[in-house]
Amino acid sequence: MRKWMVVLVAVFVWVVSTVETASATDHSSTSSAKIVDVLNENIMLLEDGSLWRGAGVLKYLDKTNFISIVGDFDKGWGLTKDGEVFSWQDGNPHLTRRPALQQIVQLGNGYGVKQDGTVWSRYGQIDGLRQIKWLSSYDQFHAALDQEGTIYRWHSDTPYQLEKVGNVPTASKIYLFEDQIALIDRDKTAAYYDTAVATPITIASGVKDLVWRDSNRLVLVKEDGTVWNAVLNNNEFVLTQDQRFTSSVRVVVSSTSDNYNLLVMQKDGTWLSSSNDKITTMKAPTLTSVKVKLPKQKVKVGESFSIKFEEQYSNGYKEERFSQQHELQFSMPQHVVQLKNNSFKAKAVGEITFQGTVSGEKAEGKIWVTSDKPLQKAVQKDGVLYVPLKSLFETIGGTLTFDSNVKKYHIQLGSKQIKLQVGSKVAWLDGQKIVMKGPVHANGKTIVFPAELLKHTSKAVITWDKEYKRAVLNFGQARMMVESDETAKVFKNERLGTLVRFIGVTYWINDFHGWERFNKVTVTDIRPVQQTGDFIIVFKHANGKTIHSVNLPEHLVEFALTHESIFLHYDPYKRYNWPKPIWDKVKKGIISLGMTKEQVLLSWGTPQDTTYTSSPNLVLELWTYRNEGKFSIITFRNGTVSRLYQS
Numbered sequence: 001m002r003k004w005m006v007v008l009v010a011v012f013v014w015v016v017s018t019v020e021t022a023s024a025t026d027h028s029s030t031s032s033a034k035i036v037d038v039l040n041e042n043i044m045l046l047e048d049g050s051l052w053r054g055a056g057v058l059k060y061l062d063k064t065n066f067i068s069i070v071g072d073f074d075k076g077w078g079l080t081k082d083g084e085v086f087s088w089q090d091g092n093p094h095l096t097r098r099p100a101l102q103q104i105v106q107l108g109n110g111y112g113v114k115q116d117g118t119v120w121s122r123y124g125q126i127d128g129l130r131q132i133k134w135l136s137s138y139d140q141f142h143a144a145l146d147q148e149g150t151i152y153r154w155h156s157d158t159p160y161q162l163e164k165v166g167n168v169p170t171a172s173k174i175y176l177f178e179d180q181i182a183l184i185d186r187d188k189t190a191a192y193y194d195t196a197v198a199t200p201i202t203i204a205s206g207v208k209d210l211v212w213r214d215s216n217r218l219v220l221v222k223e224d225g226t227v228w229n230a231v232l233n234n235n236e237f238v239l240t241q242d243q244r245f246t247s248s249v250r251v252v253v254s255s256t257s258d259n260y261n262l263l264v265m266q267k268d269g270t271w272l273s274s275s276n277d278k279i280t281t282m283k284a285p286t287l288t289s290v291k292v293k294l295p296k297q298k299v300k301v302g303e304s305f306s307i308k309f310e311e312q313y314s315n316g317y318k319e320e321r322f323s324q325q326h327e328l329q330f331s332m333p334q335h336v337v338q339l340k341n342n343s344f345k346a347k348a349v350g351e352i353t354f355q356g357t358v359s360g361e362k363a364e365g366k367i368w369v370t371s372d373k374p375l376q377k378a379v380q381k382d383g384v385l386y387v388p389l390k391s392l393f394e395t396i397g398g399t400l401t402f403d404s405n406v407k408k409y410h411i412q413l414g415s416k417q418i419k420l421q422v423g424s425k426v427a428w429l430d431g432q433k434i435v436m437k438g439p440v441h442a443n444g445k446t447i448v449f450p451a452e453l454l455k456h457t458s459k460a461v462i463t464w465d466k467e468y469k470r471a472v473l474n475f476g477q478a479r480m481m482v483e484s485d486e487t488a489k490v491f492k493n494e495r496l497g498t499l500v501r502f503i504g505v506t507y508w509i510n511d512f513h514g515w516e517r518f519n520k521v522t523v524t525d526i527r528p529v530q531q532t533g534d535f536i537i538v539f540k541h542a543n544g545k546t547i548h549s550v551n552l553p554e555h556l557v558e559f560a561l562t563h564e565s566i567f568l569h570y571d572p573y574k575r576y577n578w579p580k581p582i583w584d585k586v587k588k589g590i591i592s593l594g595m596t597k598e599q600v601l602l603s604w605g606t607p608q609d610t611t612y613t614s615s616p617n618l619v620l621e622l623w624t625y626r627n628e629g630k631f632s633i634i635t636f637r638n639g640t641v642s643r644l645y646q647s
Contacts, residue, residue: 035271035284038263039071040254044271046284051078053088059317060093061285070107072139079107083115098122109137110156119144121159128152128162136176138212143176151181151193166193168200177212184210190220192232203230203237209250213260221248227264244279245272285315290358292365293320298477299346301371301395306343309356309363323356330354332414334397335369348397350458351476366476371395374481377446378471384438385464385471386448387482389420395480396458409440409447413457420449427453451482495528499535499557502526507567511605512560513549517587518572521547526557537561565605572602591634595641597621600634607634 033046042055049065053076064086066078074090077098085101087110088094100122104112111121117131129152134145140156149169152162153176170185174193181193182203190207191200203210209221216232220239227245230237242262250265254273262274263282271282293308307323322342330336331353336344346369356363375395377388389409393400398413407422419428420440427434427449436450451471454460461474469486472479493500506522509515524546525538534551537560541547552560560566576598578586585592586603595603600623607623614620621636635643 033284034269035282036269037069038252038254038271038282039069039076040252041261041263041273041282043069043071043076044282044284045069045078049081052285054090058091059315061313061317061319062088062095064095068107070109070137072109072137075109077107077110079104079112085112100124106135108135108142109139111135111137111142113144117147123159126154126159126162128160134171134173136174136181138176138178141176141178143174143181145171145174145183153179153181168193175210175212175218177215180212180215182210182212182218188223190218190230192237201232201235201237204228204239211251211253213253219251219253219262221251221264225249225267227251227262244274285313285317287359287361288312288314290356290361290363292356292363294365294367297366298368298370301346301349301369301373304339304343304345305367307354307356307365307367309358311358327356327358328354329357332397334399334414336367348395349473349475349478349480350396351478368476368478370478371480374470374483374487376483376485377443377448378451378482378484378487379443379448380464380484382438385451385462386438386441386443387451387454387471387473388443389440389447389449392454392482393418396475416457418453418457420453422447425450427456429456492528496526496535497554499526499554502537502557502561505561507561507569508571510564510566510568510602512566515547518568520571523561576602591632591641591644593641593644597636597639600641 033048033050035044036047037045043051043053045051045066045068049067051062051064051066051069052059053062054060064078065080065082067081068079070077075087077085077087078095079085083103083105085098085104085107086095087098088096101112101120103114104120105115106113111119111126113119113132113135117133119126119129119132119135129144129146131147132144133147136143142154142156144152146152148167149171150167151165151171151174153165154162165181168183168185170187171183172186173184175182182190183193183200184190184207187205188207189205190203190210192203193200203218204220204222206223207220208223211219213219213229218230220228220230222228225245225247227242227248228239229242230239245264247267248264249267252263254261254263264272264274266272273280273282289312291310291312293310295306295308299305307328308320309323310318310320312318324342325338332348332350335346335348335350335352337347339345346367349369349371352367352369354365354367356365375388375391379386390400393411393413396413398411401410402408403410409420411418411420417430422440422442425436425439427436434453434456436453438450440447440449451462451473454462454473458475463472465472468490469484471482473482502523503526504523506520509517509519509521511517520542521539523537524540527536527538529536529551532551534553535557536551537549537557539547578599582595582599585595586599589603591600591603604625608626609624611622612620619638623634623636625632625634630647632647633645634641
């Protein structure tokens with residue numbers, strides 16, 4: 001059996017009522033809090049409920065609301081203020097919630113006592129244990145003390161084989177080492193309980209706390225704050241005082257070798273560690289710096305984003321986590337709204353600075369919110385750039401009210417108050433008068449104001465985009481556009497490119513969409529189709545009606561309007577003085593004997609093949625047309641149709 005201890009007995013709940021803590025999955029900040037419990041030098045529970053564990057490279061900070069911890073050689077358990085239990089194992093960064101262990105008031109290694117005095121493991125209730133007031137564990141050994149002083153013992157491998165080892169009615173706490181039991185009674189007397197002997201062996205009086213060092217040695221803390229070593233020899237304990245400690249309240253034995261260390265809690269709450277006769281004060285790692293980590297710094301209005309903190313601790317531990325709302329202070333809170341899971345949504349355009357505070361350490365950052373949706377009604381007038389009042393201030397996070405009696409706008413933009421009156425060049429910003437270059441006025445149905453005012457209210461940089469006829473507003477690296485009535489035309493013409501040259505041109509229909517042939521139409525517009533990249537040709541018919549083409553790719557628009565097989569560039573009725581019967585046939589695509597080559601070309605178009613034979617008095621031409629597997633041959637004799645063959 002191993003003769004050294006890595007763990008100690010379970011303890012009752014330690015609660016610091018003035019400290020707010022978070023749940024076991026929460027990520028609130030951890031300060032340089034006081035140590036309230038330890039398992040060894042590397043596992044310590046802090047006053048704020050967080051848990052430090054691990055050594056060397058493997059260090060973990062569990063931001064929990066634990067109020068007590070217990071553990072053995074390679075694993076541990078933590079109890080939250082809500083009575084929930086979580087466990088961990090060495091080398092595993094994650095805590096595991098134990099759903100079966102709820103409403104727990106005291107912990108053992110893998111076991112818990114509920115408020116009703118029953119004992120539970122993660123597999124369920126342990127039968128036969130009732131009215132338990134104290135639980136103690138060592139490795140896989142466990143013992144329980146009920147209200148009447150009965151002591152039970154069991155092993156983790158056989159939790160349902162309880163052994164009733166005796167009854168000590170005055171016992172208030174028991175401490176287990178393998179199958180050996182020490183106890184403290186109501187009179188603060190410590191005793192060794194051997195099941196082979198009817199009467200417990202008294203160890204010492206006035207004992208506040210004790211812990212097993214090995215199978216025949218204990219360490220005691222007396223009520224006067226002194227620490228004693230107690231060695232069992234011939235059925236009695238020999239006590240020697242450890243002079244190094246004089247103001248103690250608790251003791252823990254920690255060891256990773258054949259030697260052991262004492263971890264002693266002092267009356268002032270500090271913990272001392274003895275290693276190789278050297279006494280040092282245990283200190284919890286402290287937060288040394290906080291950095292802001294932004295997955296992305298530029299977002300769009302309506303887009304969600306998160307803010308992360310990178311925390312650096314004095315022991316070298318570094319953690320990156322999502323910030324929480326209560327840790328952040330925004331310069332423009334109206335620009336953001338909090339979502340679930342500590343994320344945010346951008347509500348308004350602008351440069352948002354924020355400050356994060358974690359345990360007194362501060363970090364700053366910026367988010368730039370832009371907008372892809374431009375506003376409308378920018379206008380240049382008399383050398384002054386005007387922008388829409390209502391839509392612009394709402395887009396940058398302002399709220400507006402309008403007094404119709406005096407035609408005055410009251411605008412709240414963050415902490416700034418702005419007053420504007422229709423017809424006036426005067427603006428009031430937080431009570432300060434600003435004279436603008438132009439008045440607030442109506443541009444059609446839209447009230448506009450001089451954009452220069454935004455330099456004072458929002459430190460905006462304002463430029464006029466001459467190419468696209470629009471205002472560009474920059475708030476730091478955040479940007480938005482305000483288009484004029486001409487902007488859409490510029491974009492459209494840019495999109496149309498060389499197709500612009502067809503707008504306004506008149507044509508006569510030849511063969512297009514089955515429309516009636518030889519009617520006069522004029523191209524009044526060519527409209528881009530945003531979703532597909534195609535175009536629609538808009539015509540005005542000679543009868544005054546507007547007609548549209550189907551969606552056409554750019555190359556087909558140009559092909560249709562440049563090829564006479566589709567649209568004629570001349571009035572055929574003026575070019576050809578043919579009788580009405582001929583025109584009726586040509587419109588319907590009918591060929592008859594005696595028709596001229598011009599009439600056939602206008603009726604059927606250009607043939608696929610031609611042959612030509614001539615003599616002094618005779619010219620023969622054969623025109624071949626192929627269409628969907630069929631072909632036709634037209635024979636011209638001296639320029640007129642003399643024969644028609646169709647397969």
